[in-house]
Amino acid sequence: MDKLTNMQVFSLVVETRSFTRTAELLDCSTAVISRAVSNLENHLKTRLLQRTTRKMSVTEAGERFYRACKQILECLDQAETEAGSAHTHARGRLRVQCCRELGVNFITNSLIDYHALHPDVAVDLRIGNSTTDLIQEDLDVSIVVATTLPDSANIVRPVGTCAMTLVASPAFLRRHPLTRPEGLGAHALVPIRFDTMPPNVGKADHVEISGNPRFVSDDVDALKTALLSGLGVGALPRHLVRADIASGSLVEILPEHRLSDLQIHLLYPSRRYLDAKVRTFNEFIRARLDEL
Structure with a gap:
């Protein structure tokens, strides 16, 4: 087991006060539970649990380590929740670049309307026409006008024309x-x-x-x-x-x-696991461009 898993096992042992009950909850053998605790003790060079065939108790060092483990595990759970919600709920900072050919007023008004629909998204607008590495430029999406685009790692989606x-x-x-x-x-x-x-x-x-x-x-x-x-x-x-x-x-x-007509493209760094803010903005701006 890795260190994080060992910490999870140890925390559950402290809470149940039982190797057997912990093994039942995790659907594994008591030997696996014992080995996880021993690995932690060997790594820390500190005894965390006092255990005999009839009784188990938590040492003072074990109590301190348990409290630290709980903080770490709770932070991890919170991080996973927030990261997962980024896929389902539009939130965070959306970094958008838009070409000058469409007009600063057009994209500004569009982003104001998008923010009204998704108030948890903060907008960072840059005016330009970059077709290079969006990750290096710290961009989530770029709206560009071009007839041909250079090869890059960006995902390119034609989204219409501008008369x-x-x-x-x-x-x-x-x-x-x-x-x-x-x-x-x-x-x-x-x-x-x-x-x-x-x-x-x-x-x-x-x-x-x-x-x-x-x-x-x-x-x-x-x-x-x-x-x-x-x-x-x-x-x-x-x-x-x-x-x-x-x-x-x-x-x-x-x-x-x-x-x-001007040929309009959307560029973004990756098609996998798009943040909800990027996905919803792509859908929104496609519809807005269709109205041009």
Whole structure:
């Protein structure tokens, strides 16, 4: 037996005051019980029990050791309970990384809603697009936009797409009318800087746009502010500008020409024994992304 098992056996012997009763409770022989106690005494070089053929008593050292054993065993039981509950009850700190392309406001509002459903989870949000070792970076899950992902030990789950739309402010379009995609290159462009590969067009008849960007950022909320101010033309996730288009603050340009969707992936370190907080967040964010 290992030391911990010997401690469990010894504690039960003290509580029952009987080798025979302990053997019955553990469904083993009295010889096994006696050997466990002897192993502890040999290891400690201290007699824990005084025993004869007719009587058993606990020594002073045995009483002290018993109290210490009970504390250790109770801590172990508590640790096992807490570890087991992590699989069934969402609790603890959830470390989430989200790419900038989806928008800081989007992921922040999503995490606020998730926390309302799971108040025992504390959220640690980081903005980025890492596709490397999540364990080394101390992350539970990462939401990334990429067409291809490098080989890694991470589990990768495609969770959908994010539609893009080309927009500009009414004031900008009054100064610079636009009717054909080929004319975009002559305008002030406000493109997204992608941390990873930009989305594939996937069509043979697509139009390549090139020009001199007036404002570049990897933060779509910053780009939206620039576009609202009339700085130029840019492509943004549709969910970020839907309300602005409806209110007239931004105008959708060339809607008949579809832009490539962003490919969205969830990354997490392991598929085995997922904490409840990671499992419930994955389910929640999948549903939220479906609404985009």
